[in-house]
Amino acid sequence: MSTPTAAGVPFLDLRAQSAEIRDEVLAGWTAVLDSAGFIGGPQVEAFEREYAEYIGVEHCIGVGNGTDAIELALRALGVGSGDEVIIPANTFVATAEAVWRTGARPVLVDVDAAHLLIDPAKVEAAITEKTAAIIPVHLYGQVAPVEAIEVIPAVVSRAIPIVEDAAQSQGAHSLRGRAGAMGRIAATSFYPGKNLGAAGDAGAVLTNDSELASIVRNLAAHGSSKKYVHDRPGFNSRLDAMQAVVLRAKLKRLEDWNIARRAIAANYGRLLAPLADSRVLTLPSSRAGSTDVWHLYVVQADDRDRVLADLNAAGIGAAIHYPTPVHLTGAFAHLGYGAGSFPVVEAAADSILSLPMFPHLSEVSLGRVVDALAVVLERATEAGVA
Numbered sequence: 112m113s114t115p116t117a118a119g120v121p122f123l124d125l126r127a128q129s130a131e132i133r134d135e136v137l138a139g140w141t142a143v144l145d146s147a148g149f150i151g152g153p154q155v156e157a158f159e160r161e162y163a164e165y166i167g168v169e170h171c172i173g174v175g176n177g178t179d180a181i182e183l184a185l186r187a188l189g190v191g192s193g194d195e196v197i198i199p200a201n202t203f204v205a206t207a208e209a210v211w212r213t214g215a216r217p218v219l220v221d222v223d224a225a226h227l228l229i230d231p232a233k234v235e236a237a238i239t240e241k242t243a244a245i246i247p248v249h250l251y252g253q254v255a256p257v258e259a260i261e262v263i264p265a266v267v268s269r270a271i272p273i274v275e276d277a278a279q280s281q282g283a284h285s286l287r288g289r290a291g292a293m294g295r296i297a298a299t300s301f302y303p304g305k306n307l308g309a310a311g312d313a314g315a316v317l318t319n320d321s322e323l324a325s326i327v328r329n330l331a332a333h334g335s336s337k338k339y340v341h342d343r344p345g346f347n348s349r350l351d352a353m354q355a356v357v358l359r360a361k362l363k364r365l366e367d368w369n370i371a372r373r374a375i376a377a378n379y380g381r382l383l384a385p386l387a388d389s390r391v392l393t394l395p396s397s398r399a400g401s402t403d404v405w406h407l408y409v410v411q412a413d414d415r416d417r418v419l420a421d422l423n424a425a426g427i428g429a430a431i432h433y434p435t436p437v438h439l440t441g442a443f444a445h446l447g448y449g450a451g452s453f454p455v456v457e458a459a460a461d462s463i464l465s466l467p468m469f470p471h472l473s474e475v476s477l478g479r480v481v482d483a484l485a486v487v488l489e490r491a492t493e494a495g496v497a
């Protein structure tokens with residue numbers, strides 16, 4: 112997360128964001144310190160109102176982190192022991208963790224090969240009488256195919272709720288709407304590296320359902336809507352005022368930062384096209400009708416591990432999101448899927464590579480990434496021929 116230098120390019124540079132909002136945040140933090148209103152208060156209320164308006168929903172409830180947000184959304188729907196929740200196998204482990212924490216069973220499904228997003232056909236095949244919710248994950252800054260899932264006959268007839276995991280796609284939208292405004296309820300994360308990131312952990316639940324919003328807010332405050340009156344067992348997961356100050360400052364700039372990400376993605380696509388034509392590199396593409404926000408720029412490369420190591424050695428901060436699919440982690444081995452269960456996800460896990468992507472990435476730095484990748488891919492190709 113360091114600042115780019117002549118010697119290399121970081122994967123992510125948060126210092127540039129911090130410099131842009133520094134004065135505004137320090138003034139806001141000073142006001143919070145002077146008021147001593149650290150939990151809730153006007154800053155949190157203002158952010159919740161502003162973010163709800165931005166996404167296009169009636170309610171935003173700020174919580175402690177994105178994992179809590181998913182769990183709270185599920186619990187508000189009544190999901191619990193004996194239930195099943197369908198999720199994509201290609202996601203960060205937190206999606207599965209949140210399901211497991213409710214007592215429900217995560218039911219994993221494969222993804223489409225073009226975008227690595229949840230496959231509606233696989234969702235339909237996985238629905239059982241125990242299915243209590245479906246979580247499409249808006250991964251890498253894309254919008255998952257919610258519109259195809261919500262018309263699955265079993266989803267319609269049984270009113271199976273769609274719970275969006277919108278942690279990586281703040282501001283993304285399709286013809287169906289913004290990520291976070293398409294399902295019955297949605298969860299998002301404001302981890303610092305997200306398109307809209309706090310200065311620590313934070314998250315939110317989004318919904319148009321007033322009753323669900325009330326339950327979420329109650330659950331997140333020890334099951335209490337009034338001091339020392341506890342309606343249900345809950346837990347402590349609240350957005351604090353200091354984080355709300357940061358989020359409000361960044362929200363004002365989010366659209367411009369997302370526009371910058373799109374321009375960077377377009378430049379990557381233009382400059383990397385000759386390498387993609389050589390069949391050693393596959394570039395990402397957007398779903399028809401979707402406007403992505405490029406939280407990550409994920410390519411697929413032959414001999415990925417060698418490419419990654421060589422890029423890192425050259426000072427290019429590339430990474431992998433994610434090297435081990437959820438079903439192959441030790442944490443969820445008990446689900447019993449095993450290798451071979453999800454061919455698309457498993458094949459992608461061996462080839463995906465995330466290149467540097469952040470709104471302040473300069474054209475010079477981007478050029479260094481492309482030049483370094485060209486050299487590394489040529490070296491990998493020669494090694495393969497040899």
